[in-house]
Amino acid sequence: MRPLFFRDLSIPIGMGALAATTLASAIGVASLAQAGPKDVNVYSGRHYNTDKQLYAEFTRRTGIRVNLLEGKDDELIQRLRSEGSKSKADLLVLVDAARVYRAQELGLFQTIRSAELNKDVPANLRDPAGRWFALTRRARPVMVNPALVNPKLIRTYADLSRSELKGKLCLRNRASVYNQSLTADELVRRGKPATQQWIKGMVANVKEPLFTSDTPMLRAVGLGQCGAAIANQYYLARMLRGDNGADRAAAAKVKVVWPNPTHINITAGGVTNSARNPEGARKLLEFLASPSSGEGYASANDEYPLKGWGNNPTLKAFGTFKASSVSMEQLGRRNREAVELMAQAGWK
Amino acid sequence: MQTAATSPAAASAPPPRASRWILVGGVVLVSLLALAPLLSLLGGALFGEGPGGLALGVDGVEQMRGTLLLVAGEGFLGAILGTAIGWLTAVCRFPGRRWLRIAQLVPMAFPAYLLAASLIDWASYRGLRIHGLGWAVLLLTLANYSYVFLLSTESFSVSGRRLLEASRSLGVGPWSSFFRVALPIALPSIGAGVALSAMEVVNELGAVRLLGVPSLSAGILDRWQVDGNPQGAALLSLAALAIVALLITGERLLRQRSRRWNLEGRDAAEHVWQLRGWRALLAQLVTALPPLCALAIPVLWVQQGWQALAAESIGELTQLASRSLGLALLATGLTGMGALLLAICRRWSPQPLVQQLSFLAGLGYAIPGSVLALGLIVLGGPLGISPVLLLLWGYGDRFMAVSKQGLDAGLERIPPSIDETAASLGCNWQGVLRRIHLPLLRGPLLVGSLLVFVDVVKELPITLALRPFDFDTLAVRVFQYASDERVGAAMAPALLIMALGLVAALALVPTLERRD
Secondary structure, three states: OOOHHHHHHHHHHHHHHHHHHHHHHHHHHHOOOOOOOEEEEEEEEEOOHHHHHHHHHHHHHHHHOEEEEEEHHHHHHHHHHHHHHHHOOOEEEEEEEEHHHHHOOOOEEEOOOHHHHHHOOOOHEOOOOOEEEEEEEEEEEEEOOOOOOOOOHHHOOOHOOHHHHHHOOOOEOOOOOHHHHHHHHHHHOHHHHHHHHHHHHHHEEEEEOOEEEEHHHHHHHHHHHOOOOOOHHHHHHHHHOOOOHHHHHHHHHHEEEEOOOEEEEEEEEEOOOOOOOOHHHHHHHHHHHOOOHHHHHOOOOOEOOOOOOOOOOOHHHOOOOOOOOOHHHHHHHHHHHHHHHHHOOOOO | OOOOOOOOOOOOOOHHHHHHHHHHHHHHHHHHHHHHHHHHHHHHHHHOOOOOOOOOHHHHHHHHHHHHHHHHHHHHHHHHHHHHHHHHHHHOOOOOHHHHHHEEEEEEOOOHHHHHHHHHHHHHHHHOOOOOOOHHHHHEEEEEEEHHHHHHHHHHOOOOHHHHHHHHHHOOOOOHHHHHHHHHHHHHHHHHHHHHHHHHHHOOHHHHHHOOOOOHHHHHHHHHHHHHHHHHHHHHHHHHHHHHHHHHHHHHHHHHHOOOOOOOOOOOOOOEEEOOOHHHHHHHHHHHHHHHOOOOOOHHHHHHHHHHHHOOOOHHHHHHHHHHHHHHHHHHHHHHHHHHHHHHHHHHHOOOHHHHHHHHHHHHOOOHHHHHHHHHHHHHHHHHHHHHHHHHHHHHHHHHHHHHHHHHHHHHHOOOOHHHHHHHHHOOOOHHHHHHHHHHHHHHHHHHHHHHHHHHOOHHHHHHOOOOOOOOHHHHHEEEEEOOOOOOOOOOHHHHHHHHHHHHHHHOOHHHOOOO
């Protein structure tokens, strides 16, 4: 019970606080340089180091500096919404059509007119009113282990409800936004009753428990625990090109089967309503959507460029597909209905 | 031994009127800071616009059930494990005891979401499925039982030694001594530890999502962000809050039933029971298993995919780590000061307002971090507060309870008679604080600070939502990689988080050692 104890403690605490303050302010000052008038602030749902190289290239060409804040798509939408007109973000980049549509409905984007964007981005991959534009394409084919399931069985997504697949089909859960968009695609093309039948059939075939992510599910296909699964192409491409031998071996046993038509989804960007530098944001959007940089933006994550198949050898080996004609805007519009239908039909 | 069931504010060395108002003002300020984001959110949710629907719905009921099962499972397992290990390492003697006591600090450094992500990743290479409630309870227990261990072992070490010796000399066996003497004295600390770990569980997002367990925290976020239904989210938040309020109230009741002031010299370092033969072996097994499991998961994971470590840039990692470290140190200091103010005021001020405010200020721990962050954005946006300050505000709000719980339990062990004696000897309240309370609160203060530090280094949702442009931390980087399913790439920052946590945990070793 000597006060000495506390003195003992107060010295390190004081020194620690001092050190912390110094350190934090040093870090703070170094990385909190005020955004200049020529900067573009980007909120992005993507997290690839190669993106930063592209932004640096943009700065080299235009003199416009890019400040980046990466996060979860849904959270960035909420953040932008809460910040309102005070937001510092000029450009919002999101993954998945449903989220892009949500941001559009919340009035977070402004309309921009750009002949370049209209030329580089196909009509079904952008907002008809010019509020957002796709930057990359991703596909969600069926991944099959030929030792367990004959790939010829699967010509469309509807074939996944065939009884031959009983106990062999692996799926991600309903929370997966990619599955929600796939269901919306089916809804638009085939109507509600057929989509409901399809889900019920798949649920009857599914091997429980459902997966919470694509990569472990693809490993299960490669290891022969699942005969078929629905996954985005880049997860498999990443395993094949990765530095992990076990992953490469598992991925090599998986065959990509392209349903006719194949569901595709996008990464897209739009200039925010609160943008202080809408001009710079538009330029950055045009730069990212242009064929040359767009190729880089897509290959960062083994995705497809806006037009054609790109030059990624891994993707080329997967072969080509006939993309669904459903527009991204429709996928977004029907998302809520799709999720309700999934819940009703028993997709956990 | 005295027992009483009155409020701890029974000290009769109250500060003079003027200082008392300053103290109460401080409490009101700290509590308001803590409650502001929540109030702004609740207001917005209940009176704002949006698709209404104040109903739990099928999903809501499932999420409620999932969270309750998780809390019950983890609370039960964590209480047993933490108390057993706390007891064994504090008053029994067996080979390797000292090292095993230090080893209990290892699991603290590993956030549950990392344990889950790395275990799922590792197992999926072998065709094993790690999924569902059972695994979630196990992993959450592993990540959080240290709360119970730290607070209970501290209590077993400093309280009741003499009582234990007395009961032993009267021929009471070790089991009876534990249940009839030591456990009642340690109950407030155990309760505080269980309440803290249960709050962590209510708030856990990453791990339960990965393991496919429906939970309130995920439900709140989804309703808010995906369905655009802030009212529904507020309702679920209230449900989460209710669970936490119940936990805290239950813990309070336990304390009141077993209030025993107890202070003895720490020189009574006699170990009461020597364990030999199979008993010693069993003690070793029980105390070694959790740290070994916690260590094994990342080790196996690294062994599976060490190739990913080669691709990291050292410069960037250093930058990320220094940001995490600076933020954690600052937040620890701020939170510690706020919590000390609240705890001291609770002791001195019998006003119910102060009691209730300080209770409410600890509730931030129960709100999902992302929801808290949104509240701060709503508040801070119009006020033009800098993002780093908002971030620190968020940390302080979230972790106030961590600091406060241990301090409250520590103050409860100090008999009011000591304050009275000091006052009668002419010691003013500052003197009592400086010369009596603070030295006695050294342990809880240090343990609390350490827990806050480790928590901030691990913290994800608030950091992710409030950080300024180009200001990533280790946890943010781990999340970015993991959410893209590039778990291998997350390895280097993840290992650094664990290393920082370990270093911080090791700072506790002298405290544990001194008692030996």
